[in-house]
Amino acid sequence: MGNQDYSVTQLLQLGACTACRICADGCPAVKASSDGELSAVYRMKGLREVLKSRAGLFRRLFGRKAPSEDELRHFSDTVFRCTLCGNCQEVCPVGIHLKDLWLSLRHDMVHSRAYPEKIDRIRENLEESHNVFGEDNEERADWVEDMRDAPEHGYIRDRADVVYFTGCVAAYFPLAQKIPMALAEILDASGVDFTLLGEEEWCCGFPMWGAGLKDMFQQFMEHNLKAVREKGAKEVIFACPSCFQTWREHYPREVGIRHASQFLLELVREQRVPMKELSMTVTYHDPCDLGRGARVFDQPRELIRAIPGVTLVELPNNRERCVCCGGGGNLEMIDATLSAEIAGGKIAEAVGTGAQAIVTSCQQCVRTMTTYVRRNKVPIEVLDITQLIHKALRAG
């Protein structure tokens, strides 16, 4: 059993919940499913019951029974049907650190052997292939071969100033591979001395935290740090906010780290990116891990506005209150239907702005939203911010 999966602060915060339900009002999973059991307030209540039923004294004094296997499984189902978007934490008036609590709760559910079967698949993939999808890790940088004018070295150099850490989604999904292709071309055009890690890049560890498998994390973190060290790099950049956030929160700070939107903004300010006029109206979706997670709100907007001819219109729910695309927290692997329903709400909001494209700074957001748009033939383009810059690079 996993009471030890929680910190003392988390256990104290559990008692601070006033059951005001503000968290439920802004929860994308509740909104899309109309199921109140997916809300933070329901989960807090359930967790309190589970913890009390395990505590010996409570059990003896009040005769609380431990939940049956079925009850625990039902509760666990609500724990994993959450995008870890952090909106509940953002609005909680008591200031409970809900997102960290959801991660601890997932670890507890795994230690209690009450978790979705898909988690075993994620674990096996990571153990056998070092990426979350079970693909051959030697093929991690194969997307370079599909680039126009790919260089002989395939962007894998012995040493470089900057490492571009691509992440599993961009490495393996054809739909998302356009993002590293765009970014590599922009970095090249701007004269940046960069390298990929190729097969030496392993999963950053984010899916392990999200799947309740953090016991596996240390090995992956040490491997990635060693691979970066061997390149002699001063900085690691990420187009994936979840990789960026995992390095930010859980890796020792041996080298500088920046999200691609921050790095590209500096290049643009230094006038190193040769962009041409691009006549477009776009709206911007703040990825949860980049916005609410890392508090990077201004730089992506500044970068978009720096493109000649591009007009930015805001979504009604933007910045701290931006609504998740449905692709976070491993939800797509656990409940693809719920993930798509959340994406539908997001796209409807974007279409309402009248923009030609919804731009984001995350490969998983691009994947989730593009899949929805294609399946439902919605007339709006979905682009990563690197793809928008790449369009301006190639325009004219």
Ligand code: SF4
């Ligand atoms: S917003 Fe915070 S205090 Fe209110 S019900 Fe949700 S978790 Fe509890």
Ligand code: SF4
């Ligand atoms: S993290 Fe997001 S999806 Fe999960 S409970 Fe909180 S608001 Fe809902």
